[in-house]
Amino acid sequence: MRILIQRAAVVARPEEGVIPAADVVVEGKHFAGVFGPGEAQGEFDRVIEGEGKLLVPGFVNAHTHLAMTLFRGFAEDLTLRDWLEKKIWPAERKLTGEVVYWFSLLGLVEMIRTGTTAFADMYFFMEEVGRAVEEAGLRALLSYGIIAPTPDRIDPELKKAEAFAREWNGAADGRIRCALSPHAPYTCGPEVWREAVALAKELRVPIHTHLAETKREVDEHRERHGKSPVQWLEELGVFAVPVLAAHCVWVDEKDIDILAAHNVSVAHCPSSNLKLASGIAPAWAMVRGGVNLAIGTDGAASNNTLDMVREMRLAAILAKARAEDPRAMPAPEALSSATQRGAQALGWGKDLGAIAEGYVADCVLFDLGAVHFVPGHDPLADLVYTACGADVEMVMVGGEILMEGRELRTLDEEEVVARCRDLARKFR
Amino acid sequence: MRILIQRAAVVARPEEGVIPAADVVVEGKHFAGVFGPGEAQGEFDRVIEGEGKLLVPGFVNAHTHLAMTLFRGFAEDLTLRDWLEKKIWPAERKLTGEVVYWFSLLGLVEMIRTGTTAFADMYFFMEEVGRAVEEAGLRALLSYGIIAPTPDRIDPELKKAEAFAREWNGAADGRIRCALSPHAPYTCGPEVWREAVALAKELRVPIHTHLAETKREVDEHRERHGKSPVQWLEELGVFAVPVLAAHCVWVDEKDIDILAAHNVSVAHCPSSNLKLASGIAPAWAMVRGGVNLAIGTDGAASNNTLDMVREMRLAAILAKARAEDPRAMPAPEALSSATQRGAQALGWGKDLGAIAEGYVADCVLFDLGAVHFVPGHDPLADLVYTACGADVEMVMVGGEILMEGRELRTLDEEEVVARCRDLARKFR
Numbered sequence: 095m096r097i098l099i100q101r102a103a104v105v106a107r108p109e110e111g112v113i114p115a116a117d118v119v120v121e122g123k124h125f126a127g128v129f130g131p132g133e134a135q136g137e138f139d140r141v142i143e144g145e146g147k148l149l150v151p152g153f154v155n156a157h158t159h160l161a162m163t164l165f166r167g168f169a170e171d172l173t174l175r176d177w178l179e180k181k182i183w184p185a186e187r188k189l190t191g192e193v194v195y196w197f198s199l200l201g202l203v204e205m206i207r208t209g210t211t212a213f214a215d216m217y218f219f220m221e222e223v224g225r226a227v228e229e230a231g232l233r234a235l236l237s238y239g240i241i242a243p244t245p246d247r248i249d250p251e252l253k254k255a256e257a258f259a260r261e262w263n264g265a266a267d268g269r270i271r272c273a274l275s276p277h278a279p280y281t282c283g284p285e286v287w288r289e290a291v292a293l294a295k296e297l298r299v300p301i302h303t304h305l306a307e308t309k310r311e312v313d314e315h316r317e318r319h320g321k322s323p324v325q326w327l328e329e330l331g332v333f334a335v336p337v338l339a340a341h342c343v344w345v346d347e348k349d350i351d352i353l354a355a356h357n358v359s360v361a362h363c364p365s366s367n368l369k370l371a372s373g374i375a376p377a378w379a380m381v382r383g384g385v386n387l388a389i390g391t392d393g394a395a396s397n398n399t400l401d402m403v404r405e406m407r408l409a410a411i412l413a414k415a416r417a418e419d420p421r422a423m424p425a426p427e428a429l430s431s432a433t434q435r436g437a438q439a440l441g442w443g444k445d446l447g448a449i450a451e452g453y454v455a456d457c458v459l460f461d462l463g464a465v466h467f468v469p470g471h472d473p474l475a476d477l478v479y480t481a482c483g484a485d486v487e488m489v490m491v492g493g494e495i496l497m498e499g500r501e502l503r504t505l506d507e508e509e510v511v512a513r514c515r516d517l518a519r520k521f522r
Numbered sequence: 523m524r525i526l527i528q529r530a531a532v533v534a535r536p537e538e539g540v541i542p543a544a545d546v547v548v549e550g551k552h553f554a555g556v557f558g559p560g561e562a563q564g565e566f567d568r569v570i571e572g573e574g575k576l577l578v579p580g581f582v583n584a585h586t587h588l589a590m591t592l593f594r595g596f597a598e599d600l601t602l603r604d605w606l607e608k609k610i611w612p613a614e615r616k617l618t619g620e621v622v623y624w625f626s627l628l629g630l631v632e633m634i635r636t637g638t639t640a641f642a643d644m645y646f647f648m649e650e651v652g653r654a655v656e657e658a659g660l661r662a663l664l665s666y667g668i669i670a671p672t673p674d675r676i677d678p679e680l681k682k683a684e685a686f687a688r689e690w691n692g693a694a695d696g697r698i699r700c701a702l703s704p705h706a707p708y709t710c711g712p713e714v715w716r717e718a719v720a721l722a723k724e725l726r727v728p729i730h731t732h733l734a735e736t737k738r739e740v741d742e743h744r745e746r747h748g749k750s751p752v753q754w755l756e757e758l759g760v761f762a763v764p765v766l767a768a769h770c771v772w773v774d775e776k777d778i779d780i781l782a783a784h785n786v787s788v789a790h791c792p793s794s795n796l797k798l799a800s801g802i803a804p805a806w807a808m809v810r811g812g813v814n815l816a817i818g819t820d821g822a823a824s825n826n827t828l829d830m831v832r833e834m835r836l837a838a839i840l841a842k843a844r845a846e847d848p849r850a851m852p853a854p855e856a857l858s859s860a861t862q863r864g865a866q867a868l869g870w871g872k873d874l875g876a877i878a879e880g881y882v883a884d885c886v887l888f889d890l891g892a893v894h895f896v897p898g899h900d901p902l903a904d905l906v907y908t909a910c911g912a913d914v915e916m917v918m919v920g921g922e923i924l925m926e927g928r929e930l931r932t933l934d935e936e937e938v939v940a941r942c943r944d945l946a947r948k949f950r
Contacts, residue, residue: 166908167900171852203893368839369907371848398907399894408836411796420799424599465631466827468939469946472595479797479826480594484912511896518897 102144108429123492152211152456153402154436157340157361157390160201165395194219198226208401208483209458237275278304279323305339312344324349354384359439366392378422388439401483406432425478459488530572536857551920580639580884581830582864585768585789585818588629593823622647626654636829636911637886665703706732707751733767740772752777782812787867794820806850816867829911834860853906887916
């Protein structure tokens with residue numbers, strides 16, 4: 095299969111700005127090259143018109159809990175404790191594989207519609223999530239969330255996580271990879287972490303966890319252990335394997351140095367951190383400190399969407415206020431965090447995240463027809479500060495078209511919506 | 523003209539939540555009532571189907587500079603000083619009436635598309651803005667921005683502002699009202715403020731200004747005058763007339779008490795405050811302190827859109843982090859600030875901002891068909907935390923339909939876009 099996307103404006107790599115018009119060739123799963131308009135040679139099975147459109151690398155949602163679309167609008171405006179203890183946790187105990195499967199599909203529809211091509215998901219009933227991802231056509235780093243507050247939970251939880259990772263790592267023709275996910279330093283003790291690291295080394299998979307999300311959690315950790323959660327994980331040897339750490343709201347300079355020194359990737363989740371009143375992560379300080387800063391939406395219970403275009407804009411403007419500097423997190427840096435740094439965070443860094451020869455063909459075409467793209471002085475700034483998910487028109491993963499002309503190609507949206515509405519009624 | 527909007531979910535007043543299904547009758551410029559489904563009596567000239575849709579009071583953008591759509595993406599990621607002195611001010615000196623007219627229309631298209639029915643605008647060439655508003659059909663509080671840093675500028679600036687207000691107050695069949703706008707305490711001395719207040723009393727119009735936007739501005743004011751800008755305006759007697767103050771990022775408890783005591787309305791502009799690194803206004807503290815907190819986008823140069831749906835969500839989640847309490851600014855409060863508090867801020871408080879008998883028929887219909895509205899546990903939370911401007915399908919102001927089925931009725935969008943692209947090319 096050879097596809098030509100012609101005459102589109104193209105962001106090949108965020109740091110290189112926008113090419114006003116180019117022809118992009120896709121061969122099989124990869125980009126075969128970026129050419130001047132009319133300069134691509136040979137026959138094409140498909141030609142996609144790109145005039146008046148902007149082609150960018152696919153968005154990478156570096157932290158989510160997909161099936162929590164079930165809980166969108168379910169528990170609003172509560173304290174974190176009431177939210178978890180009175181609403182989310184009791185409801186999660188009633189989850190079934192069927193519910194997780196359909197609400198994962200719902201989340202996948204939403205992600206495709208807003209231009210996400212890859213994501214990192216940590217949840218339960220992960221085989222169902224895997225099935226959904228296989229059908230939808232996205233790329234994903236999946237992991238079972240290990241929560242072992244008591245010693246008797248350690249073995250069963252680790253076994254579940256291991257079984258899932260052994261079965262699904264490399265599935266869907268390589269689109270699915272697995273991670274191990276001790277949920278957080280405050281829900282998993284040192285034994286869990288040590289075993290997870292040993293297993294991660296054996297399976298050659300990364301660790302995806304929650305880290306330093308709330309002030310209270312970090313204060314309590316320091317009180318109990320005499321050090322920050324970041325230092326604690328470092329001393330446990332966790333950073334000897336690739337780690338993707340969500341949130342990192344309450345990290346100090348020393349923590350940032352540690353994260354950078356060990357190439358830890360951070361999934362910055364600004365909407366969720368604001369909505370749950372967790373705080374504002376020092377995103378720009380992390381980027382400046384050499385941390386690979388990706389962006390995630392977190393689950394739809396605390397966002398309440400899975401829209402990376404919205405999340406990228408928020409990350410860009412919030413970083414400026416947090417750093418007290420309007421030059422912080424300029425548009426190309428925000429786009430990089432939403433795309434190529436996310437690819438690296440998921441472990442696909444070397445051949446994903448750019449529109450260039452040899453890279454995996456994950457990309458998104460924005461329709462620039464909306465009035466908010468006028469006058470168009472700076473298309474990259476327009477993409478970061480102005481665009482919305484509804485502007486996404488075409489989505490491609492590994493050369494396969496998942497949406498075109500805003501029509502889904504791999505999923506039956508009507509069926510997904512109908513099944514989810516039905517399941518939600520029963521769930522209430 | 524009698525219009526029936528049937529079977530829609532309806533937010534009549536934000537604090538009352540969502541009526542799952544109702545019939546809303548519009549007679550002439552006003553709502554004639556909200557009835558049970560099928561209970562509205564009589565003949566109708568138009569029936570609008572509302573099933574699967576959500577009808578809400580129109581959004582009120584309480585602070586913007588409409589024609590700055592010209593500068594969207596024009597000056598990104600700069601310090602405030604470079605942004606103003608090197609980019610915006612030199613460019614504004616080249617503005618013409620023609621440019622302001624067309625880029626105001628562009629902003630009006632964008633506002634209609636995202637559900638805004640009324641707004642407060644302060645800029646230059648205001649006759650052109652007035653002409654554009656007259657054609658578009660929105661409701662607006664318009665004012666010429668008085669900048670008088672030297673004594674010789676005082677008289678000419680006040681005269682311009684007065685002439686505009688005298689000519690345009692009450693225009694467009696009452697849809698246009700005028701304000702007087704000394705730009706800010708740091709650009710206008712006491713004489714300007716005193717004269718503006720006297721004139722506001724004479725013309726019975728409010729004052730719309732910028733207040734306490736940056737820390738530096740407030741620090742310098744305190745150094746020079748020994749009091750905060752809020753106290754200073756109070757002592758000058760400015761709050762004897764209705765005042766709409768944009769930003770109020772750097773206000774302390776005492777300032778908040780003063781604003782509340784004098785019924786000053788605040789236009790909270792979270793995107794602009796973040797993007798320019800001005801800070802995060804204590805929005806929830808102001809609401810709790812009794813201030814009428816409205817929401818504004820500010821101009822498209824610092825937002826970069828005029829999308830109130832996006833701004834409402836940001837105001838809601840940002841307030842939680844700022845107050846360190848996830849219960850702060852719950853969904854109904856955010857919606858109230860984006861609608862009825864905005865109506866009050868613009869001086870239309872008594873008969874605008876609710877869907878109820880006798881109120882002016884300004885309303886917006888959201889299409890709930892998008893996948894992000896599933897499963898729909900809490901439609902009001904979905905509206906605040908999930909919806910996007912592109913979900914707006916129908917917009918009505920004073921009983922007149924400005925958009926239906928996402929098609930504009932009063933403006934020629936293609937012509938507006940073409941003219942703006944052309945003018946922007948010349949401007950560069």
